[in-house]
Amino acid sequence: MTTSKTDPQSEAQPDPQQATAGSAAQGATAATAAGQRRNRKGQHDGGAAAGGRTLLKWGAGGAGVVLLALLPLLNLSLPGVLPGPTYTPGSLQLLAMCMLMAAAALSYHLLLGVTGLLSFGHALYFGAGVYGLGVILDTFDIPLLPAMGLTLLLVIVLAHVVGAVGLRVTGIPFAMVTLAFAEAGHVLVGRNPGQATGGEEGLTLATDNLPEALLGVANTRNLYWLALIVLLVVFAVVTWVQFSRAGHVAAAVRENELRVRVIGLQPYLIKLLVFVVGGVLASAVGMVYLLLQSGAVPRSLSADFTITLLVMVVLGGVGSRWGAIIGGVFYTLLDQRLTSLAQSEAIAGLPDILRIPLSEPLFILGTLFILVVLFLPGGITGAVQRATLSRGQRRQAAARQRQALENAE
Amino acid sequence: MSTIVLLTVTGLGLGALYFLVASGLSLIYGLMGVLNFAHGSFLTLGAFAGWEFARRAGADNWWTFLGSLLVGAVVGALFAAFTEFVLIRRLYERHIEQVLVTVGLSLASVALFDGIWGTDTIHISGPAWFRETTGILGAQIANDRFVAIIAAVIVLLGLVFFLKRTRYGMIIRAGVESRSMVTALGIDVRKAFTLVFAIGGAAAGLGGVLASHYFQYVSPLLGGSLLIFAFIVTVIGGLGSLTGAAIASVVVALLQQFANFYLNGTGDFVVVVALALVLLFRPSGLLGRKS
Amino acid sequence: MSQQPQPHPEAANPAATGGPAPATAQTAAQSTTQATALHPAAPQPGHARPVLEIAGLTAHIAGQQVVEDVSFSVPATGITALLGRNGVGKTSTIKAVIGLISRTGSVTLDGERIDKEPTFKIIRRGVGYVPEDREVFSKLTVAENLRLAERDASPRRQLVEELFPDLLKRASQMAGTLSGGQQQMVSLARALLNENKLLLIDEPTKGLAPKIVQEVAETLERAAETVPILLVEQNLQVVRQLAAGAVVLSGGKVVHTTDSALGFLDNEDLTQRLLGVHADAGHGEEADRNGAQK
Numbered sequence: 001m002t003t004s005k006t007d008p009q010s011e012a013q014p015d016p017q018q019a020t021a022g023s024a025a026q027g028a029t030a031a032t033a034a035g036q037r038r039n040r041k042g043q044h045d046g047g048a049a050a051g052g053r054t055l056l057k058w059g060a061g062g063a064g065v066v067l068l069a070l071l072p073l074l075n076l077s078l079p080g081v082l083p084g085p086t087y088t089p090g091s092l093q094l095l096a097m098c099m100l101m102a103a104a105a106l107s108y109h110l111l112l113g114v115t116g117l118l119s120f121g122h123a124l125y126f127g128a129g130v131y132g133l134g135v136i137l138d139t140f141d142i143p144l145l146p147a148m149g150l151t152l153l154l155v156i157v158l159a160h161v162v163g164a165v166g167l168r169v170t171g172i173p174f175a176m177v178t179l180a181f182a183e184a185g186h187v188l189v190g191r192n193p194g195q196a197t198g199g200e201e202g203l204t205l206a207t208d209n210l211p212e213a214l215l216g217v218a219n220t221r222n223l224y225w226l227a228l229i230v231l232l233v234v235f236a237v238v239t240w241v242q243f244s245r246a247g248h249v250a251a252a253v254r255e256n257e258l259r260v261r262v263i264g265l266q267p268y269l270i271k272l273l274v275f276v277v278g279g280v281l282a283s284a285v286g287m288v289y290l291l292l293q294s295g296a297v298p299r300s301l302s303a304d305f306t307i308t309l310l311v312m313v314v315l316g317g318v319g320s321r322w323g324a325i326i327g328g329v330f331y332t333l334l335d336q337r338l339t340s341l342a343q344s345e346a347i348a349g350l351p352d353i354l355r356i357p358l359s360e361p362l363f364i365l366g367t368l369f370i371l372v373v374l375f376l377p378g379g380i381t382g383a384v385q386r387a388t389l390s391r392g393q394r395r396q397a398a399a400r401q402r403q404a405l406e407n408a409e
Numbered sequence: 410m411s412t413i414v415l416l417t418v419t420g421l422g423l424g425a426l427y428f429l430v431a432s433g434l435s436l437i438y439g440l441m442g443v444l445n446f447a448h449g450s451f452l453t454l455g456a457f458a459g460w461e462f463a464r465r466a467g468a469d470n471w472w473t474f475l476g477s478l479l480v481g482a483v484v485g486a487l488f489a490a491f492t493e494f495v496l497i498r499r500l501y502e503r504h505i506e507q508v509l510v511t512v513g514l515s516l517a518s519v520a521l522f523d524g525i526w527g528t529d530t531i532h533i534s535g536p537a538w539f540r541e542t543t544g545i546l547g548a549q550i551a552n553d554r555f556v557a558i559i560a561a562v563i564v565l566l567g568l569v570f571f572l573k574r575t576r577y578g579m580i581i582r583a584g585v586e587s588r589s590m591v592t593a594l595g596i597d598v599r600k601a602f603t604l605v606f607a608i609g610g611a612a613a614g615l616g617g618v619l620a621s622h623y624f625q626y627v628s629p630l631l632g633g634s635l636l637i638f639a640f641i642v643t644v645i646g647g648l649g650s651l652t653g654a655a656i657a658s659v660v661v662a663l664l665q666q667f668a669n670f671y672l673n674g675t676g677d678f679v680v681v682v683a684l685a686l687v688l689l690f691r692p693s694g695l696l697g698r699k700s
Numbered sequence: 701m702s703q704q705p706q707p708h709p710e711a712a713n714p715a716a717t718g719g720p721a722p723a724t725a726q727t728a729a730q731s732t733t734q735a736t737a738l739h740p741a742a743p744q745p746g747h748a749r750p751v752l753e754i755a756g757l758t759a760h761i762a763g764q765q766v767v768e769d770v771s772f773s774v775p776a777t778g779i780t781a782l783l784g785r786n787g788v789g790k791t792s793t794i795k796a797v798i799g800l801i802s803r804t805g806s807v808t809l810d811g812e813r814i815d816k817e818p819t820f821k822i823i824r825r826g827v828g829y830v831p832e833d834r835e836v837f838s839k840l841t842v843a844e845n846l847r848l849a850e851r852d853a854s855p856r857r858q859l860v861e862e863l864f865p866d867l868l869k870r871a872s873q874m875a876g877t878l879s880g881g882q883q884q885m886v887s888l889a890r891a892l893l894n895e896n897k898l899l900l901i902d903e904p905t906k907g908l909a910p911k912i913v914q915e916v917a918e919t920l921e922r923a924a925e926t927v928p929i930l931l932v933e934q935n936l937q938v939v940r941q942l943a944a945g946a947v948v949l950s951g952g953k954v955v956h957t958t959d960s961a962l963g964f965l966d967n968e969d970l971t972q973r974l975l976g977v978h979a980d981a982g983h984g985e986e987a988d989r990n991g992a993q994k
Contacts, residue, residue: 118505165685168692172444172504173648176640177688182639184681191674256762303637307512314509356524363524366517373509374499559972579844583837589800594890595823595851 007108068228071095072221081333089220093292094336096227100289102328103227103234105312108279109324112313114242115274116254120306121178124162124185125279126302128155129286130205131189134296135196138206148210148287152280160280163272170257179303186301202297205290214291223292230288231325234281238321241277251276311369317379326380331365337380338364411547416666418545424553424662425561426623429616430632430639431646431654432568433489433609439585439649440605442504443497446511448556448639449632451489455481455614456621456631457526460533474535478560485570485609485614493606498599515633523627529627533621558621564612565655570650577604585649620647638665641680645687647697657695748776749811751898751928752797757805757815759789759796766792767803772947773956774898779929779942781921784949790932791832794900795948798822798829810897824851828891832902832932836881838876842867842886845875849890860889863919881912888916892923899929905938917941 082091104126111117132151140147166177176402192199213222241247252260253267260267284356290296308331316327318340338361341347347358357363376383378397386397430452437445459477466473492514500506534540535553542549571576580601584591591598613632616638620635621627646653661680669676687694742875750773759767767789774780782790796803799819809813814822823829836845846860846867861868864885870878875886884904891899904920905913917938920929924942933939947957 118508163686168688171510172442173644173692174439174442177684179637180641180644180681180684184678237556303633304516307516310509311516312514318644320662357521360520360524362520363517366513366515366520369516370496370510370513373506373513374496437947576847579840579848583840583844583848586837586839587835589819590831590837591848592819593798593800593823593829593831594849595820595894597818597820 012074030280041348050194065228065232068099069225072224081337087221089217092220092224094294094332096224098332099224099227099231100285100292101332102325103231103281103285105316105324105328106234106238106321107278107285108309108313109318110238110241110256110274110278111322112310113319113321113324114238114247114254115250115271117271117275118175119166119178119275120175120303120310121162121166121180122278122282122309122384123301123303123305124182125155125159125282126179126286126289126305126309127182127185127189127296128158128279129283130290130296131197132283133287134203134205134290137209138203139196141209143209144211144214147182147191151287152283155280156276159276160272163275163279166273167268167275179306182301182306183303186298186303189301190298197298198296200298202295205294205296210291223288226288227292230285234285235321235325237277237281241274242321246270246273271308311365315369315372315379317381320381323379323381330380334368335361335365412670414546414548415550416670417663418548418550418554418558420663420666421659422557422623422662423666424659425557426616426620426635427638427642427662428561428655428658429564429612429619430635431642431658432564432651433612434639435643435646435649435651435654436568436581436585436605437609438643440581440588441497441507441602442502443507443511444504445609446508446636447492447514448511448519448593449634449636450515450522450608450633451485451492451610451613451632452617452620453519453522453627453629453632454488454617455485455610456617456627458484458614459618460531460627463533463535464692469534469536471536471538474622478615481614482611483614485617486611489513489610489613490603490607492610493603497606498602501599519629519633526627526629528629530626534625535622538625539622553622557623560615560619564615565651568612568651570607571608576603581605638680641684643694645684645694647694650694650696653694653696703888711932730987750774751810752930753806753808754793754797755806755808757796757803757807759792759801761792761801766801768797769805770949770954772957774928774930776928776943777924778944779931780941781943781946782930782932782949783939783946786934788949790949791902794829794902794930794932798827826895828894828896828927830887830891830897830899830901830904832906834880834887836875836878836883836886838874840875841872842875842878843871845886846889846893849893851894855893856895857893860893861974863892863922864889877902881908881915884908884912884916885919888919888923888938896927899923899927901929902932903934904931905933905935913938 038295072092074086075090076086077084078086078322082094084091086092086095107125108119108122111119111122129151132154133147136142136150137144138146142150162178163180166181169177189197197203213219214226242251249265249267249270251258253270257267260270286300289300312327312331313324314327315331316325317323342359342361347355349355350358372379382397389397430448433451434445434448437443437448459481462480463469463473463477466476474678492511496510496514497507500510530619539551539553539556541552543552543555544550570578572582577600580591580596580598581604584598584601588598591601608669616635617631620631642657643654645661646655646657661683662685664679665676667676672679691697752774755771757767757770758765770789770793782793784790792801795801797807799815799817799822803815805815806813809822809825809827812825814825837848840848846969857907866882867885867889875883878886881918888901888904891901901920904916908916913935920931923929931939931943933943944955946952955983
């Protein structure tokens with residue numbers, strides 16, 4: 001986590017050479033070959049320039065991961081943030097939840113931040129992971145790993161179908177279509193078809209075929225480590241996709257879809273690929289979420305959950321992987337703190353006009369979110385980045401960060 | 410036969426509610442390119458305001474009911490105009506951020522409603538006539554259905570009249586085609602923005618009061634559940650088309666009712682499948698503009 | 701970023717090589733140079749103050765620079781042509797003047813700065829705008845299109861009826877169902893309905909039949925008797941017929957201005973060069989540019 005200061009900077013600034021190559025190719029079919037050549041050259045140059053700093057970042061990142069991995073064995077206290085010392089199950093549960101939400105936000109970042117797809121149905125895949133695994137474990141007598149594999153397979157098919165239909169439109173209509181599909185899933189789960197999902201009451205995790213090490217409060221630290229592994233894997237996959245050739249094309253699609261089509265690439269397939277990868281990652285996170293929560297509730301499939309992911313990504317800063325992580329962690333902690341604040345004595349004694357708003361965590365989070373969108377372009381990481389710049393650069397950076405979001409159309 | 414009539418009229422009543430939400434959504438999107446997630450909150454607040462009025466006004470008679478409709482519409486319009494003026498306007502032409510702001514507003518407002526009125530559903534009652542039924546072709550139909558249908562038809566006619574016959578209606582129709590050309594004729598199109606939000610909010614607030622009678626309860630989640638279907642309706646009807654919204658509202662609600670009855674409660678899925686089909690074969694919707 | 705690679709002149713304009721001998725072009729270019737040198741960009745003495753003064757105008761669309769540091773002025777009478785190759789920023793310049801795209805720099809209308817104002821206020825100051833591709837509201841009737849454009853307390857409906865009798869007959873027809881020429885009439889009528897200080901007219905003859913082009917030209921000529929016009933026009937015959945002065949853009953910049961003597965337009969070869977390329981095209985034009993930039 002200590003590396004978060006430097007990284008968003010390098011991500012938020014597009015490689016200038018690539019941008020030039022792209023704009024030169026705009027509208028000129030004749031420039032196809034040249035455009036592609038220059039594009040490739042831009043990538044190489046960018047990679048070489050960042051070489052030295054990359055090494056440093058990886059070192060710091062590695063140290064951070066080691067520290068996170070050791071937390072269950074340490075006796076650290078963060079009063080006001082964690083309910084108890086870091087080795088206690090309550091704290092580990094909360095930290096694991098933070099990491100899972102960060103991972104889910106990262107998978108959403110792949111759609112919104114990298115490709116500019118504003119999906120309002122990402123919860124469908126997260127929920128498919130939660131419920132898919134839950135139902136399979138409940139219904140069939142098979143061990144955990146095959147059950148997970150089967151769930152992933154189902155999610156891959158689901159994401160292809162929804163993506164293939166939804167990506168026929170772009171921008172706001174795409175948002176509405178993904179929302180509709182996710183809502184269909186939400187309704188399906190709530191209807192309790194074949195008594196499989198438990199309806200509105202939710203589903204309790206069937207533990208018959210689960211390894212002992214993942215069961216019981218005493219083993220919360222194993223789940224914590226599992227959550228950490230999921231976060232690392234999701235981070236690695238997102239990084240890999242974002243900086244692969246497909247990721248660069250996806251970024252180009254975000255900035256100007258027509259331009260990508262002109263140079264002979266197919267935006268539709270690239271977007272579908274990213275959509276499916278994002279969905280699969282979200283479902284993987286969902287599966288671990290099921291284990292951590294020992295159950296599933298319909299909320300994990302709801303539009304509210306997608307909106308929660310959106311809020312995390314925007315709070316952290318659109319377009320930045322660290323933004324998604326920081327947003328996920330920040331949101332989860334804040335939500336938890338606000339919920340316990342809402343139930344506290346101090347709030348109960350206030351007059352209605354203060355008590356009612358303050359006892360609703362979502363009211364505070366929603367208001368905070370509005371304020372960030374209005375006054376803090378680039379979210380938390382954007383603000384940190386601007387704080388390190390001179391005044392003149394600051395305005396430019398703000399404009400660029402706003403642009404990153406507006407490209408999502 | 411009586412089943413079909415019953416399903417049809419019930420479906421039309423539901424379609425009327427969809428239309429009251431979707432008409433505003435579609436106009437707002439058509440004119441400003443804003444997808445308004447807070448539209449459900451306009452409806453919910455309208456419903457609560459109407460209920461609070463009826464509760465205080467006492468007797469469950471027609472005057473109280475008409476008064477609650479008026480209160481719901483006015484409160485919805487004010488809330489919507491406030492939203493446009495305070496939140497949307499400063500993000501002019503930044504469509505994604507406008508969507509995000511409405512998302513934040515819907516989160517915050519629903520939470521606030523929870524805080525004020527509690528999360529439980531509150532059962533309500535209207536004039537006694539609502540509880541009675543009317544026989545049509547052998548079907549016994551609850552009277553509140555007719556009220557919803559009549560109200561939606563009046564709103565539709567009113568909107569058409571406003572759009573076709575008034576200067577602001579003309580500005581809105583022109584703005585749906587090209588905002589920039591409207592400003593290039595020396596017209597302050599932002600006034601039309603506030604107006605269209607207010608109209609959408611009034612329709613939603615009215616819809617909220619009617620929905621609370623249709624479902625016989627109010628709850629902070631009332632708007633959210635209708636909003637999802639209203640979104641589907643606007644996409645199927647074609648974003649920005651009022652006629653499209655009207656047709657799609659009826660089609661979607663009827664599909665839903667009939668599928669629920671004849672296809673084992675699968676109404677919601679049939680609607681989503683219909684949405685998928687429309688997108689596959691006609692991505693701009695039934696009456697949408699070709700992009 | 702906006703500096704797109706300039707194709708070689710001969711490659712871009714095959715007609716240039718097939719035209720008159722280069723020597724002729726050179727001579728003509730030199731004579732134009734002299735004319736320009738005698739009449740630099742500043743307004744001639746005796747003329748009233750220019751109706752529109754643009755200084756250092758730069759504009760962006762979606763982060764891409766489309767107009768770069770453009771400066772010129774439009775005299776208070778007659779038609780001034782804004783010329784240049786396709787995609788050179790003529791339309792963007794006009795849109796930037798009325799704030800339809802974000803811009804920096806100074807724009808002065810009749811002595812008052814307008815570069816910080818929103819579009820609708822600039823228009824209300826007395827600017828009529830006829831956009832490229834007409835942009836009539838296709839789902840509004842002709843009458844509605846015109847009514848929407850009426851700003852003045854007493855719009856000049858009679859003048860419009862006199863100029864475009866055809867529109868009167870089609871008042872209740874949807875504008876989208878009109879022919880291109882008729883749509884252009886609607887678009888022009890919208891601008892002529894009001895008392896204006898300046899008209900900005902963007903390619904009014906684009907895609908129209910020759911007979912209609914002539915009608916449009918006559919309308920513009922008549923309009924110009926009472927209001928100055930900045931006209932973007934590709935049809936050089938129309939320019940020659942109407943324009944009293946010209947501004948030439950290339951690569952998003954002004955490369956040539958003249959407020960008289962459109963003689964340089966008579967040489968087809970030269971106009972193609974002037975409107976298409978700069979710098980390496982020839983000695984004469986190099987001098988030309990220097991003259992304009994002084």
